[in-house]
Amino acid sequence: MILVSGCTGSLGDTRTNDSTDDPTTGNPTTGNPTTVDPRACEDGTVRPGRAPLRRLTRFEYNNTVRDLFGDTTDPAFSLPSEDVGNGFGNDADTLSVSSLLAEQLSTVAEGVAQRATATPDALARLAPCASNVSPEGEEACARTIVERIAPLAYRRPLAAGEADELLALYSVGRTDASFDVGIATVIEALLQSPDFLYRVEWGTSDPEHPELRRPTGDEMATRLSYLFWGTTPDEELRMAAQAGELSTKEGVRAQAERMLEDPRARKTIRFFFDNLLPISNLADLERNAEAFPTFSRQIGALMREETQRFLEHEIFEGTGTWASVLTAPYSFMNGPLAAFYGVSGVTGDEFQQVQLDTTQRLGLLTQAGLMAGTTHSNNTNPVVRGSFVLQKLMCQKIPLPMGDILERVKPPDPYSGATARERYSQHSQDEVCRTCHQYLDPVGFTFENYDAVGLFRTTENDVTIDASGSLPGTPGTVSNATELVQKLAESEEVHDCFATRWAEYGYGLTLRGEDTCTKQAITTAFKASGYNVKQLLIELTQTDAFHYISVASQE
Known part of the structure; x- marks a missing residue:
């Protein structure tokens, strides 16, 4: 690897990531206290690397509201562009929320909510009862909508009391207004919730590795869906999560292979x-x-x-x-x-x-x-x-x-x-x-x-x-x-770089010293596949980084 100081000119937009690699060998520098010795990656220890909190990008936001509400207007493109970060705009370390962005997210959410409730057909997409609801049936229909769309928006089952909180918002919006306005109020709130805007991962304990946590079934479904489709999980993936099928590498691989053959994967690759x-x-x-x-x-x-x-x-x-x-x-x-x-x-x-x-x-x-x-x-x-x-x-x-x-x-x-x-x-x-x-x-x-x-x-x-x-x-x-x-x-260096680029996109971060074992696992698997691109994407779902969460990354 070449690393030279402050000398190049006219590079345009070819900025690269903030690597901690050694300038002469391409290996992580020993000066980083969190760097893992590459030789240690072979000792059988689970080393997941980092799993930072990830905010939805504009690409992901647009795809998600399309699948939740049928909104094809790409509303998130009115938001500011993401920082370059890892080169793909989804680097978790650069996806902060300024007061201006928060205000714009509110405006975008309001627009999505209005379009999702603007017509009887749009309301019917939320729940059949909403297309022609009677006054006495409004509250029951509102609950039906909340209990259907809120888990989809949060990408997890609702916790106790969450449905009632959202129904209270519906009641506030419905006051001196119509049923559709009350539902729009709920949708606005959902789209501004951290549980929608961020891919929140609490994980679950792992008896074999008490120092680590495993993504829950729903969290794993979310990891898969945003890796391959850039959007929220579909019904089959949610059912696999509920059935416990995503708790093993084999179960995850099966879903990854299915998803890669879906036309939505081609949009992500584009x-x-x-x-x-x-x-x-x-x-x-x-x-x-x-x-x-x-x-x-x-x-x-x-x-x-x-x-x-x-x-x-x-x-x-x-x-x-x-x-x-x-x-x-x-x-x-x-x-x-x-x-x-x-x-x-x-x-x-x-x-x-x-x-x-x-x-x-x-x-x-x-x-x-x-x-x-x-x-x-x-x-x-x-x-x-x-x-x-x-x-x-x-x-x-x-x-x-x-x-x-x-x-x-x-x-x-x-x-x-x-x-x-x-x-x-x-x-x-x-x-x-x-x-x-x-x-x-x-x-x-x-x-x-x-x-x-x-x-x-x-x-x-x-x-x-x-x-x-x-x-x-x-x-x-x-x-x-x-x-x-x-x-x-x-060139093996070219192939390793391509695998690294996909890992950084797929995991939403810039690989650093503590991610050494993740990078090594991916580049090794890519080489073993004969440098097959589709197989590389499957192998991204088989690493420690994809199946475990470091407790330190949640602190």
């Missing part, structure tokens, strides 16, 4: 890659129309869809390994996108599988969307592209520049050289800058055959492009990007 890869904003990408006349925002949106269709197909219908994703000889295009690429024989709006010219493109990283997404102007920047590979795909920590160094590493003038290699070679002659650029630039230069919108080229300003480079920690050089991605596909 969300993961939208955050791992620089593709989520392609529809808003702007380029100089004179320099790039065939590019438009519509093409940007199609690029994003190309990547997601390709990933979904390769993971669920293809070979399914991370190596095959990186080196697949095909992609997906529709007519307009194929025309942009210059690929013939594809017409219409439907996406279809297209074989690639593998001398020019190979796998995920050479898709136009990845190349355009790692370019922040009308000129390519090998530093940004190299940073994306090293930080996002190899988990190598390269801190952003600060202070005086920031002024020294601005992108070079686009007229200071005919090619990016000429411009950035001059830019990195500074000895301070070289400490980072000796790693970043050789990776970024290999992608110079792709312009600022991802189209393949062999020259820049009528000068033949030299796309040779190298990968840190790997002997030898490569001639171009297709050779680089093959090296990446063979």
